Amino acid sequence: MRFRHPDGSIVHLAYCTNVHPAEDLEGVIAQLDGCSALVRKELGVPVLGVGLWLANTLADRLANSSVALNRLRRALDRNNLEVVTLNGFPYAGFHDRVVGKKVYSPDWTEPARLRYTLDLVEVLAELLPADASYGSISTLPLAWRTPWDRTRDAAARDAFNRLELRLAKTHETTGRRIRVAIEPEPGCILEMIPQAADWLTPYAAQSLVGLCLDTCHLAVQFEQPAEAFSTLQRAGVEVVKSQVSAALHIPDPEDPTARELLNEFAEPKFLHQTREYGGPGIDDLDMLDQLSGHASWRVHFHVPVHAAPRPPLTSTTDVLDESLEHLVGGAHPLTHHLESETYTWSVLPNAPQNQQELAEGIAGELAWLRDRLVGLGLEEIK
Template sequence: MRFRHPDGSIVHLAYCTNVHPAEDLDGVIAQLNGCSSLVRKELDVPVLGVGLWLANTLADRLANSSDALNRLKQALARNNLEVVTLNGFPYAGFHDRVVGKKVYLPDWTESARLDYTLDLVKVLADLLPDDASYGSISTLPLAWRVPWSRTRDAAARDAFNRLENRLAQVEATTGRRIRVAIEPEPGCVLEMIPQAAHWLTPYSGRSLIGLCLDTCHLAVQFEQPVDAFAVLARAGVEVVKSQVSAALQIADPSDPAARELLAEFAEPKFLHQTREYGGPGVDDLDLVGELSGHASWRVHFHVPVHAAPRPPLTSTTDVLDESLRHLVGGAHPLTHHLESETYTWSVLPSAPKNQQELAEGIAGELAWLRGRLVGLGLEEIK
């Protein structure tokens, strides 16, 4: 979906396909023909943006086979889908029975992470629409927080410097501007905006490497959007892309009804880091007994933005709304790429029963976001 900002520039809204389990080309094409096509029809839009997730083996194949890449292009065109952004955070196995901390491997100290990202750069340069101002790839915030050291940090810095050089070469040779965005996440080396802004400062003003702002992660850390955007502005770090999502929230963890409902979200597949306001945090929902329960909790569980959880649980759509005002509500957008990333549909207490229900849920989120963008003065392009 495309929107025209009052300044005349185009803001893209897509949904992230990491909600789908396919990791090979046939599977990805099937998901485009199926769920993605259904989402577009539900929304009744001429073109739907999809933020593709490509597992490492498929990224390698697409980067090195024109036949494979053409098959993907044909599937996108056939279903009136476009790609301006890729999710380069998960490497593989994102729909294994248990994902947990595996999602942070390989990290940015390992050559496999850079190789994978460079494959994505090559693929996106080919998929990017001719009229798109740039393409974006989100990636993990270096690594899980332990183990970490100056030596590992230096290795990650070297990898990003090499990446920056390659991005500049791609732009010079193809005219395609591809940007990579580090996505802060609870529990990682870079989990809060000030940490990420500090690490990214060497790239400020050079614009090919910047930040992916996930509004769920921002909320889980109890960061205030106004403060986060002020920190980024002072550091000169650009928001390359934003994943517009909501976290699970428990205002009163001492409420037995809230704890009973919260237990329904404790599932083994994904990591659900939990933070207590003004206090410590734990790395998953099954550890919340270590928290005091004297202040509100926020949980890294991406919940549908358009459908509030059962009371007394709530979600952090207020943080999302405020973030959107900063991102696209000003005189000029701070980013032109917005991506809905609710990958947890399959593990929700009331999960969709089939592809049609999933498509309706994804379309519902995008429609909710569309309403917010129009309310901020953007005009949907049809």
């Protein structure tokens, strides 16, 4: 989906395909022909943006086989789908029975992470629409917080310096401007905006490496959008991409009804980091006894933005709304890439039972976001 900002530039809105489990080319094409096509039909839009997730083996194949890449391109074209952004955070196995901390491996101290990201750069340079101002790839915030030391930080810095050189070369040789965006996440080396801004400052002038702002993660950490954007502005760090999502919010953890409903979200597949306002944090919902319960909680559980959880639970759409105002509500957009990333549909208390229901849910989120963008003065391009 495309929107024209009042300044004349184009803002792209897509949904992330990491909600789908396929990791090979045949499976990805099937999901494009199936659910993605249904989402576009539900929305009634001429072109639907998809933020592709490509597992490492598929990224390698596409980067090294024009035949495979053309098969993917044809699937996108026949379904009127376009790709301006890739999700390069999960490496593989994102729909294993238990994902947990495996999603942070390999991290940016390991050569495999750089190789994977470079493959994604090659693929996106080929898939990017000719009129797109740039392409974006989101990636993990270096690593999980432990173990970490100066040697590991130096290795990550070296990897990003090499990545930056490749991005510049790709731009020079292909004319395609591909940018990589570090995505802060609770529990990781870079979990809050000030940490990310500090680490990214050396790349501020080049602007091929920047930030992916996930509004769910921002909310979980109880960060204030206005302060976060001010920090980024002072550091000269650009928001390359934003994942516009909402976290689970528990206003009163001592409410027995809230605790009972929260148990429905305590599933083993994904990690659900939880923070207490003004207090400590935990790495998953099975550690709740370590929190006092005297102040509100926020949980790293991406919940649909258009459908509030059962009361007294709520979601952080207020943080999302405020973030959107900063991102695209000003004289010029702070980013041109917005991505809906609710990958948790399969583990929701009332999970969709089939592909049609999933497509309706994804379309519902995109329609909700479309209304917000139009309300901020953007014009949908039909």
